[in-house]
Amino acid sequence: xxxxxxxxxxxxxxxxxxxxxxxxxxxxxxxxxxxxxxxxxxxxxxxxxxxxxxxxxxxxxxxxxxxxxxxxxxxxxxxxxxxxxxxxxxxxxxxxxxxxxxxxxxxxxxxxxxxxxxxxxxxxxxxxxxxxxxxxxxxxxxxxxxxxxxxxxxxxxxxxxxxxxxxxxxxxxxxxxxxxxxxxxxxxxxxxxxxxxxxxxxxxxxxxxxxxxxxxxxxxxxxxxxxxxxxxxxxxxxxxxxxxxxxxxxxxxxxxxxxxxxxxxxxxxxxxxxxxxxxxxxxxxxxxxxxxxxxxxxxxxxxxxxxxxxxxxxxxxxxxxxxxxxxxxxxxxxxxxxxxxxxxxxxxxxxxxxxxxxxxxxxxxxxxxxxxxxxxxxxxxxxxxxxxxxxxxxxxxxxxxxxxxxxxxxxxxxxxxxxxxxxxxxxxxxxxxxxxxxxxxxxxxxxxxxxxxxxxxxxxxxxxxxxxxxxxxxxxxxxxxxxxxxxxxxxxxxxxxxxxxxxxxxxx
Amino acid sequence: xxxxxxxxxxxxxxxxxxxxxxxxxxxxxxxxxxxxxxxxxxxxxxxxxxxxxxxxxxxxxxxxxxxxxxxxxxxxxxxxxxxxxxxxxxxxxxxxxxxxxxxxxxxxxxxxxxxxxxxxxxxxxxxxxxxxxxxxxxxxxxxxxxxxxxxxxxxxxxxxxxxxxxxxxxxxxxxxxxxxxxxxxxxxxxxxxxxxxxxxxxxxxxxxxxxxxxxxxxxxxxxxxxxxxxxxxxxxxxxxxxxxxxxxxxxxxxxxxxxxxxxxxxxxxxxxxxxxxxxxxxxxxxxxxxxxxxxxxxxxxxxxxxxxxxxxxxxxxxxxxxxxxxxxxxxxxxxxxxxxxxxxxxxxxxxx
Numbered sequence: 001x002x003x004x005x006x007x008x009x010x011x012x013x014x015x016x017x018x019x020x021x022x023x024x025x026x027x028x029x030x031x032x033x034x035x036x037x038x039x040x041x042x043x044x045x046x047x048x049x050x051x052x053x054x055x056x057x058x059x060x061x062x063x064x065x066x067x068x069x070x071x072x073x074x075x076x077x078x079x080x081x082x083x084x085x086x087x088x089x090x091x092x093x094x095x096x097x098x099x100x101x102x103x104x105x106x107x108x109x110x111x112x113x114x115x116x117x118x119x120x121x122x123x124x125x126x127x128x129x130x131x132x133x134x135x136x137x138x139x140x141x142x143x144x145x146x147x148x149x150x151x152x153x154x155x156x157x158x159x160x161x162x163x164x165x166x167x168x169x170x171x172x173x174x175x176x177x178x179x180x181x182x183x184x185x186x187x188x189x190x191x192x193x194x195x196x197x198x199x200x201x202x203x204x205x206x207x208x209x210x211x212x213x214x215x216x217x218x219x220x221x222x223x224x225x226x227x228x229x230x231x232x233x234x235x236x237x238x239x240x241x242x243x244x245x246x247x248x249x250x251x252x253x254x255x256x257x258x259x260x261x262x263x264x265x266x267x268x269x270x271x272x273x274x275x276x277x278x279x280x281x282x283x284x285x286x287x288x289x290x291x292x293x294x295x296x297x298x299x300x301x302x303x304x305x306x307x308x309x310x311x312x313x314x315x316x317x318x319x320x321x322x323x324x325x326x327x328x329x330x331x332x333x334x335x336x337x338x339x340x341x342x343x344x345x346x347x348x349x350x351x352x353x354x355x356x357x358x359x360x361x362x363x364x365x366x367x368x369x370x371x372x373x374x375x376x377x378x379x380x381x382x383x384x385x386x387x388x389x390x391x392x393x394x395x396x397x398x399x400x401x402x403x404x405x406x407x408x409x410x411x412x413x414x415x416x417x418x419x420x421x422x423x424x425x426x427x428x429x430x431x432x433x434x435x436x437x438x439x440x441x442x443x444x445x446x447x448x449x450x451x452x453x454x455x456x457x458x459x460x461x462x463x464x465x466x467x468x469x470x471x472x473x474x475x476x477x478x479x480x481x482x483x484x485x486x487x488x489x490x491x492x493x494x495x496x497x498x499x500x501x502x503x504x505x506x507x508x
Numbered sequence: 509x510x511x512x513x514x515x516x517x518x519x520x521x522x523x524x525x526x527x528x529x530x531x532x533x534x535x536x537x538x539x540x541x542x543x544x545x546x547x548x549x550x551x552x553x554x555x556x557x558x559x560x561x562x563x564x565x566x567x568x569x570x571x572x573x574x575x576x577x578x579x580x581x582x583x584x585x586x587x588x589x590x591x592x593x594x595x596x597x598x599x600x601x602x603x604x605x606x607x608x609x610x611x612x613x614x615x616x617x618x619x620x621x622x623x624x625x626x627x628x629x630x631x632x633x634x635x636x637x638x639x640x641x642x643x644x645x646x647x648x649x650x651x652x653x654x655x656x657x658x659x660x661x662x663x664x665x666x667x668x669x670x671x672x673x674x675x676x677x678x679x680x681x682x683x684x685x686x687x688x689x690x691x692x693x694x695x696x697x698x699x700x701x702x703x704x705x706x707x708x709x710x711x712x713x714x715x716x717x718x719x720x721x722x723x724x725x726x727x728x729x730x731x732x733x734x735x736x737x738x739x740x741x742x743x744x745x746x747x748x749x750x751x752x753x754x755x756x757x758x759x760x761x762x763x764x765x766x767x768x769x770x771x772x773x774x775x776x777x778x779x780x781x782x783x784x785x786x787x788x789x790x791x792x793x794x795x796x797x798x799x800x801x802x803x804x805x806x807x808x809x810x811x812x813x814x815x816x817x818x819x820x821x822x823x824x825x826x827x828x829x830x831x832x833x834x835x836x837x838x839x840x841x842x843x844x845x846x847x848x849x850x851x852x853x854x855x856x857x858x859x860x
Contacts, residue, residue, distance in 0.1 A: 167825050171855025176847060193526070331600065332569050338598075339565040363843035367833075371848050374829040 001122065001453050002482050003043075004087070007078040011045075011094075012038035012066040022504040025473075025483045027492055030508030036486040039508075040458045041066060043484075044136055046079040046092055047119070048128045049099040063094070080106075083122045083451070088112075090119070124451030134444035135453045169375050173368060180364045187357045194347070194354065201344045208337045215330050222323050229316040236312050254298065261291035389445050393438035396479075398431075399471040405435065413439065430463045434472065441479070454482035461492065470495050477501050509628050509658070511555035512548040512585075513722040513733075515689030516707035517541050518594065519571060521564035523711045529775065529800050536740045537709045542578055543738060544708060544721050549582035551723075554628045556585050559689030559705060560592025560637070560664030567595060572606050580609035586625055588613045588632045592664040592689055596637035615662065620650070624657070630726065633683075634662035637670075645672045652682055658726050664689045666704070678702045685724060685731045694719065700731045709739045713777050713802045716743045743775045743802070750782040750790075750808045759790055760798060767799035777803040783811035786854065810850050817849065826852050 003021045008014035013035060019028075030036050041062060053061040067075055075094040080087065086107040092099050103112040103119050112118035123131070268284045390405040394415075404416035414421045415435060424432045437460065444453075455476060461469050473496060476483055485492060496503045519541060523533045548556045556579075563571060579587045589612070591597050602614045613623045615634040624631045633652065642665065652659035661683045665671030670690055678686050678698060686702040692715050694706030705722045707715060719739035725732050746766050748759065759780075767776060776799055780790060792804040814834075818827050829852065833845040 167821075167852050167856045169825065172848070172851035175851040175855055179847065179851075197526070328569070335566045335568055335599075339568075342565055359840065360843070363840050364847050366840060366844035367848040367851070370832050370844060371825075371829060371851075374825050374832050377828050377832070378825050 001451055002082045003079065003454055003484070004082055005080040006039070006042065006046075007080075008039070008042055009076045009078065010068050010074040011042050011077050012068070014038065014042075015068075019506055021482070021484060021506075023482055025477050025485060025496065025501065025503035026506060027496070027503055028484060028486045028506045028508065029490065029493065030486075030488065032488055034488075034508040036488065036508065037458060038066060040136075040456065040486055042077060043079075043456060044128075044132070045094065045099070046077060046090055046101075047123060047131065049092065049101065050094050052097070067094075088122065122451065123453065126453075130443075131453070134440050136456045169371065172371060176364055176368050176371070180361060180368075183357055183360045183364065187354065187361065190353050190357060198344065198347055201340060201347060205337065205340045205344065208333055208340060212330070212333050212337065215326060215333065219323065219326050219330065222319055222326065226316065226319045226323060229312065229319060232312050233316045254295070257291060257295060257298075261288060261295060264288045264291060386442055386446060389442035390435075390438050393441040393475075394435060396475040397434050397438055397441075397472045398468070402431070402434075405438065430465065430468060433460070433463055434468065437472070441476075452481055454484055455480045456484045456486075458486040459488065460485075461487070466491070466495065470499055473501065474499060509554040509630060509726045510551060511557060511660075511685075511724050511726065512544065512551075512553050513557045513559065513685075513687040513703070513705045513724060514541075514544050514708050515559035515664070515687070515705040516561045516592070516692055516711075517558070517709075518561055518564040518707065518711055519575070520567070521711055524713070524775070524802060527800075527802065533709070533741075537711075538574075540709050540738060540740060545578045545582060547738075548585050553585050553723075555625075555630065555632070555660070556582070556587045557632070557660070557662055557687045558587065558589040559662050559687045560590050561594045561689060562589060562592075563595035565594060566598055569606065576606055576609055576612065579612045583609070583611050586611050586613060586628070588615065588623060588634070588662060590615050590634040590662050590664060590689075591636035591638075593637050593640055593642075593670050596639055598638070622653075626657075629657045630660060631657055632660045632662055637664065641669045642671045643669060645674075645677070647671060647673055647677050649677075650681055650683075655682060658684045660684060660726075661686045663687065666690050673697075684726055685733075687722070692719075693717070694722070694735055696733075700724075700733050703733055710741070710743050710775075713743050713775070716745060716777075718742060741774050741800075743777065744770055746770070746776055746778045748778065748780050748782075750780055750784050752783055752785040752811050754782075754784060755788065756790060756794065760794060763795055763801075764798045767801075772799055775800045775802050777801075777805070779805045780808045782808055784808045785811060809846055810853060812849070812853070814845070814849070 002023055005021065006019045008017045008019075010016075019039070028036060028039060045062075045066075050063045050066075052058055052063045058064060067073070073095075077092060077094075079090045079092075081090070082088070086105055089104045089106055090101055091104075092101040101114045101119065103114050103122075104110070105112055126134075264284060264287050268281070268288055271281055271284060387405055387407050390407070390413075391403060394405055395403045402415055402417065404418070406414040406416050406421055413424055413435060415424065415427055415431070416422075424435060427435070444455075457476075461472065464472060469491065473492065487493075493503075493505060517537060517540075519537060521534065521537060522530050523537075524530045545556065562575070567575075587609075591602070591614075597616050597618075602608075602616045608614070613632075614636070615621050615623060615632070616636045618635060618638045620633060620635045622631050622633045631652065633650070635646075647661075647663055647665070650661065652661075659682065661678075663671070663673070663686055666673040666688065667690070673688075675697065678701070683701070685700075686697070688697065688702060688704040691704045692707040692711065693704070694717075695704045697703060703722055706719055708719060708721060710716070710719045718735075718737035719742070720735060720737040723734050723736050746763065748762055748766070750759065754762075763778060767774075770776075778795065778801060784790070790806060790808070792806065795801060795804050814830055818830050821827050826849065829848050830845065833841050833848065835841075
């Protein structure tokens, strides 16, 4: 990019002041308070606008500082520049909030959109911080700002190699985080599903166990009953056997008794026929009655004992039957319980789905780790590039006096004198300034690769001695298509003339 | 003499628990079993051999009754069974648990026993599991008593924890047939002589291909065996090649058609392969309802070649990242490589 013309229509103390710039070195010379810094600020403001501070700070901010006096004073400017063979006109009105700009391509006669990033594109997509810290050097500020380090670090982390994609480490990490979260959610769901299933089987197991206890209780009481009944039945059986024996002996007796009764009855009948005495008759009848009663009673008693015995035995058999059923059911329940326990164990062991999910999570975690590692490695690598580029610059600027700059991982700069490593506060102010300038040059090479921007220097060389100034001017004139150098003394002009370097002079 | 050989029926199993078809599968296992038994009856098979794991776990009384009733319905066929590692003999002996039909013969001893059927001219050898595992190679160089009649060995196992069996375990052992169980994939160890019938119905997503039983014939010329597929369903794998043009919708379409072509009753494990376009991510949750989909494995990658990327983005973090993850050649690292590369490419801004 080459700046062609500035028109400060109304900016600071300038009204309709036009300044023409050329390729190569432009020295803007003016005494103190002639408006060099205003011009310098104007350049930045044209590209990035002027942001207003809030509250108290707004009284002394840059915006207020360069706002022309007067109630309805205009506050605007125009900048013409060439970029890639095309001429552009950039107009900006600072009096309106956000200082809207109009970008017009004069070559194509086309109105471009600043809001859509057309201007950013022409600037090679660099941020204001990068601009401020590389190509645009304000007065006594060749030291770079903190912001540059952050940007540099971020940039170096996802340093671009070849290819058409600008990688975005943070964005990639964000995507991975999202993926991880997705799988972690799945893991949770799966875990819950599994736990539910496990609980279901556990309940079943508990139920079976409760039933088993019930069964055991039942069996125990049956056992008791059956024990009792068994005793009774045994007693009964004994009694029955006894009775059987008795019955056998008594059957004989019974038969005799029956015969005896019949005999008595026959005698009695015969007696009636033979008219035996009434007394004998009565005696015989009594005997007969007694015999009949005895027979009846005996038989009755026997049936009764038999019935009672049969009932107990039946009860016992029933209980035995029930016991058998319960034992069977107990065995069945044991099997079922064991099967359930087996199922439970299998379920606990079966982590197939969960393992698959965890594998994904592990892979994503690994990816995140390795991405970090790659970034660090890149940083080391590009840190190397930065060191190399800075060393090249410092070597050029100092005419080879210093050749090596060392950067630690916090971007602290050390100057390697080949004997010792010096921190910047240990070297002279002029040398430190040169180091910072070399840092800017190196950063510019790394950060502003898309578009070569003009180098703008505001009184940067005040602290340089003549020799240093000469070397530096030589270096930057060789390295830049356009340099705009603001100065309040003629030293730069003299030296450029002496060295025979062509330049364009603008006197304010 | 005709015989049937089944194995690993796993009555009572619930395959794919948690999936919609699981309960149906439990029922179908019973149905297939009934079919095989009835088929043996219809074809007047002399023997019906069950080479272990008829039950998935310890059988319940109801299950035994059911099985017994089925066997009783083919009284002219002798049923010979052994217990495998799943239904190993535990507690009361099988013979005492219920009143088995007269044509049912359990070889339930821990030691080898033999049952002889003079009418068929066949002896069946076998022993049952009495524990979950048997690590001794107990089938090594077993020999039948003599070759006066035909000799069949009913065996269960084959892996390291279940009576290891190798290719030459039954070589030259003079058995006319070794009816094997335990390995669920039907396979032939020795042609027409030592055969795994495979599970009657497939029980797990890895048991792809047809399943059924073995039908054989013992003649004086020797043994001949045929596999008879009868499983109601199969587990099938579908590989879908994704292209850069593939979208979620077109993918759903492809899968639906593929399932319809192969039969909607079957159970599918779907693998997505190939290259998908940037910004495309396939949602598995929408693929599951398209059929009996058991599993979806998404192996698709963004359309790129790692080597091209390394070359194209030389000196960038992408190249460094790829190189870092090429250090180990495991699945985890490969996956991580994909994740990182995709994240970097996705989040990167294209430069003009």
